[in-house]
Amino acid sequence: MEQVIMNNLNYPILSTVIFLPVLGALLILINKRSWETLTKWIALGTSILTFVASIPLFTHFDKTTHKMQFVERFSWIPNWNIYYFLGVDGISVLFILLSTLCAILCVLISWTAITNKIKEFYIAILLTTSFMIGVFCALDFFLFYLFWEAMLIPMFLIIGVWGGPNRVYAAIKFFLYTLVGSVLMLVGIIVLYLYSGKTFDILTMMTKHYPYTMQIWLFWAFFAAFAVKVPMWPVHTWLPDAHTEAPTAGSVILAAVLIKMGAYGFLRFSLPLLPEASKAMTPVMLTLSVIAIIYGAIICLGQTDLKRLIAYSSVSHMGFVTLGIFALNTQGVEGGILQMLNHGVVTGALFLSVGVVYERTHTRRIADYGGLATEMPIYSSFFMVFTLAAIGLPATNGFIGEFLILLGGFAANKWAGVLACTGIIIGAGYMLWLYQRVFFMEVNPKLHGLVDMNVRETIALLPMLILVFWIGVYPNSFLSFMHTSVQHLLERVNSGGMAQEAQIAKNIMEVIR
């Protein structure tokens, strides 16, 4: 196969990373229920091992090619032409690392927060991790769908069993919302399967050309699944409920990885498989993105619940991501991918941080806080860094992503760029106001005597802090993964071989005219 590079390591790295957490889950399963500490250590050990196992993806990745790497391909169900087909390229590889890192942090932050059904909880976390990694690796549509749907189950349980007071409503809402979207995607997959000569191989599917009308139908079928996951406006309302009710680890997984899958879906499937439809739908997608940015930001100003506010800010931030992707130029798409990563880091970190303080106060109401900077200075410094990253301050990761997205968005459509910029003003407004109400001013009497973060919590937040500055100061460590893959993707979308350079040149011409 000329589209792929077989695995050049001497062991199947992707399968290892996917199935290590499953192995850990099995170990926990056979562990005695009363040995709770051992359960936790198995979970921690497994997640660290998985992360270490995924590091070669970062160090041994060939950045000079857009082809799929570390590929594993075995016939699985020959009758249906289904393969166990895994591989990564510059678009997906970083999300695997994000998922494996995230798993460690989730285990750490749940250490004392989860007190009932400990075994089941860590099994659910590990299984979610495994399935999430699967989603980013799968190159067979059937396998992809399997992972995509499988992930819902442990996530549903995490929200429904270990969540807040309104957890059952939130869990069912989350499940139904995403299921309805996924079912439409299934229809799309089946149509593609039949049309492209009965193959589920995504790379083969990409070599085919699909009639325009069919592309449009398929675009909306996929849209249903991906837009709900992102979530785009107006199908975002599951997110605040799910985030708010989920336990900290659940919120972190949701924010850091799970909602990235929607945007990833657009990049992996919608754009390359349905290039004409994607281009034709750009105005709609840009409009929805801009609405999400502004709507999500303004609605944050009206929130009284910490987690709900951060959840809505995700709607706004993911609006930036879809804006970048559908700008369909290098800066926009690379910015979009980087912003997915950034959002995972920053919003993940914000939820982790909220978890830290929730464990002490058991309240999410903003009004119950105030003056925390006096009581927990180290914690408030961490939170400040994440706040600044969320509002896109230069030298933090948020700036690089937002800047590239806005530059790309502005080049693609000036209105979209200008309107999206207003999201940055409001973003500063709600985040700084939140920070003020929680950390500044007189100490709320209820908060007297709170202890600052302990070593475990600090270790859980430190990787995110490092990533915030790493990506902010030297983003090329991460951007360099994307260049060739994004270039290839855009060449395909702007079919007729019109290169990205030409597109930019055209934009410049339009500007100068």
Added chain:
Amino acid sequence: MANMELQWYHVLIPFLPLTGFIINILLGREVTRYKAHWFAVSSVFGSWLCALATLQDVLAGKIIDADLYTWIISGTFKVGVGFLIDPLTAVMLIVVTTCATLIHIYAIGYMHGDTGYYRFFAYLNLFTFCMLMLVMGNNFLQLYFGWEGVGLCSYFLIGYYFNKKSAADAGKKAFIVNRFGDFGFGIGVFMVFLTFGTLHYADVFANVNSIAGKTVDFLGFNVDLPTLIALLLFCGAVGKSAQIPLHVWLPDAMEGPTPVSALIHAATMVTAGVFLVARCNPIFNLSEIAMNTVAIIGALTMFFAATIAITQNDIKRIIAFSTCSHLGYMFLACGVGAYAAGIFHLYTHAFFKALLFLAAGSVIHAVHTNNIQFMGGLKKYMPITYAVFVIAGLSAGGFPGLSGFFSKDEIIWSAYASHSSVGKFVWILALAGAFFTPFYTFRLIFRTFFGEYRGGLAAEEAATHAHSSSHSSSHDSHSSGHDPHGHGSSSHGSGHDSHGGHGPHESPYIMTVPLMFLAIGAVAAGWVGIPPLLGGGNHFAHFLQPVVGHPEFHATHAEEWGVMILSTTIALIGLGLSAFMYLRKTDLPERISKQFSLLYKILYNKYYVDEFYNLTIVQPTLKLANKILVGFTDAKIIEGIVNGVPNLIGIFSQKLRRLQTGIAHHYAIFMAAGAVFIVALIILLS
């Protein structure tokens, strides 16, 4: 252009303060603590030495333009972190490092014993780093980096006493108001990239003439490209330099400790907007509309801020409005093409305004209130502070021979000589400003240092208690703005034991010595720019000429003399009237404010701009968020549909149940129909 390699001492200029910041922020709490100033001051002092070495290079005709590393690459977009060191940068480096060093030293005394001592110095160092990155950057994105960075430090330092709601509010306000300016600035940067394909100054300015006269479609309007870019960039300058209509954050910023006001809100950060305009002068020069906008915004801000300053009672707010007003002067100069005069005023202003603030800090340190109504008679208690305050006031007021005189005269002269109708308009406003500056500055000095001591903090507290018990006043917010510095002196070190009850006294040498150095600057810094008319060589303008050019003015010596004598006379009248009203007829101000109570109220309340913004922007946005989006769109419409669909399905499925007859051949028919439907669908789609 660039004719010198980047040297180690160039790189050290910004990175020394960054090192100081990192050391203090990581180790401050446990290790450096009350010795935090060792690292902070020595790092900034090191920067100052490096800046002097750099000035040597630039004076020798060297220009440096080099990248440290490539920051972001994405497709054709490529931008580095790098330095451009030319005469304009050199001037800014000297201003920033000199003021920063002196103010850091002063802060050792001023912040003595404060619980956040290390945090204060860490932020001050971080600010210095960002400001130096801003002025040294060789591209627009690094400018933006420094721009946001100094804004962040300003946010931290305004809200330094974060337990106070007013301080936290003020910091947030400064940040958000600046974001409004940066909104335009950011779009301006996008336009620069889309137009020139690069963000590096050298490449942009080299090709700038290719866009002259070009138009572009912007949001449906056909606009002149240079005008668009220049005005978008200017939006950022308006925010950062507190010009109308984004000036509202600066007075509130006085919530920060006084050294912060001196460094950030007088000498350096707020002048970044002027620096931006001067740096981008090749773009501004292409657009008459943009230039006139800069001049008019500057002149209006200068005038309005000066009129507000004459009614305020908070010592720091008076100086803050004065800063606003002087920044207006600098923009006015840039707007008539006299960039060198604008930068010259930036340079002299840094000394006399930092001095005014620090001297005011010294006063606050002694009397523990910001309200000049409760000061008075301090001349005999604090002679050094008094002396330097008068020097700074004379310099600011444009007293002949002092720094401020030369720069302000240069601006007024340039406005006159530019011979355009806009130039004449701003010239008249500039003359009016020449009256107000000495008037309000000396009102402040007379109220503070002359007459009888009116009791300081104790008197103020007594007055507010009496006041609030009689009737709850809406003006309380105005008098609550003082630094909490020095309150609860039990937490202070032993050097402060003598505070309570013994009357005010002079500040320690660690504070007064930096004042003396700044006083030298306030007197003599302007001597490098003495115009040929007075026997000087105007070396300053010649030094900057390679970067900002030199405006072509055609006027006679007689006119030049006339303008100078006119503006000096006006300034002396302002000073004299101030002395008359506040030394002789001390009941006169009261009577005038009663007589013109409406005007007085408008001025006292700063033209009600804050109230206007609150009504038109803040409240509607919050209402939109709470009432419409949270309460209606999300909760009713979207959730209504989301929850409504399952309900509908529920009803529908009740009907559908009847299909389940339990008779096998009914099912067979349904299955067959379904299969036919799917096949038909596939055929139709393919």
